[in-house]
Amino acid sequence: MHTLPDLPYDFSALEPSIDARTMEIHHGKHHNAYVTKLNEALDAAGGDLGSLDITALCKRLDSVPEAQRGAVRNNGGGHFNHSLFWSVMSHGGNTELSADLKAAIDSAFGGMDSLREKFGTAAATRFGSGWGWLVVKDGKLAVTSTPNQDNPLMDGSGTPILGLDVWEHAYYLHYQNRRPDYIKAWWDVVNWKEVSRRFSEAR
Ligand code: MN3
Numbered sequence: 001m002h003t004l005p006d007l008p009y010d011f012s013a014l015e016p017s018i019d020a021r022t023m024e025i026h027h028g029k030h031h032n033a034y035v036t037k038l039n040e041a042l043d044a045a046g047g048d049l050g051s052l053d054i055t056a057l058c059k060r061l062d063s064v065p066e067a068q069r070g071a072v073r074n075n076g077g078g079h080f081n082h083s084l085f086w087s088v089m090s091h092g093g094n095t096e097l098s099a100d101l102k103a104a105i106d107s108a109f110g111g112m113d114s115l116r117e118k119f120g121t122a123a124a125t126r127f128g129s130g131w132g133w134l135v136v137k138d139g140k141l142a143v144t145s146t147p148n149q150d151n152p153l154m155d156g157s158g159t160p161i162l163g164l165d166v167w168e169h170a171y172y173l174h175y176q177n178r179r180p181d182y183i184k185a186w187w188d189v190v191n192w193k194e195v196s197r198r199f200s201e202a203r
Contacts, residue, residue: 002042002054004035005083013091017185019174027086030169034078034149041071054080058153077149081131084163088198090191098196100203108141118143120183123166132183134162134195136202161198162190 007027012020042050045068052060057076064072097105109115115134123132126145133144133151135158144152152158164186171182 001050002035002038002079004032005086007086009089009091014089014189017189018089018171018182022169022171022173025173026165026170027082031078031082034075034082037071038075038079041068041075044068045072054083055153058151059156061154073154074149077151077154080153081149081151081163081165084160085165088162088191088194089186089189090194091189093187093189094191094193096193096196098200101192101196101199104141104199109143115141115143116187119162119164120180123164123183124180126166129167132164132166133158133160135160136199139203159198159202161202162195 004027007023010020011023011027014023039050045065047065049057049064049072054076057072058080061069061073061076105112105115109118119132119134122143122145126132126147128147130145130147131149131151133146135142135144135152137158142158144157146152146154151163152160164183166179166183171179175182
């Protein structure tokens, strides 16, 4: 059984970038529903799929029976993506970037400003609902985006180390249609210490 992870901070911890009410609904309603529906789909699928952790499950969607594959993709993706999302943010952000990650960002993008620009463009131009990602692929960094609750694990396009939810439910209460403003404010709460940890793990 998959379970909803606790938020590692209070609902209000990410203000003013993300308001408390949005965090409360996003974690308690949206993420919770993905976990519930994922468990229901795995239960219906039977077999030993339920024993896989969420990362392994996202990489093995082809082994899910066709009748449940869509539900596992959407809700398993939703569970993985949101679990990562909560962990890569913190109160006031955390600028503790490892030397290795800094060097990789400089090498891949020419610096943090260029990474922000490229990532911001990918997230802002993702049509409809989806995610912006910073991934590690063959030891190198790349920026990408996915629709719906898909993620880069599913098609082998990389190991995500930073992700941004650009579904309207992630920002609409405070920002309405101003997705670029949400993206800009979000950088203030990114937990680079955790992104650095994920980078060294992915490599
Ligand atoms: Mn969401």
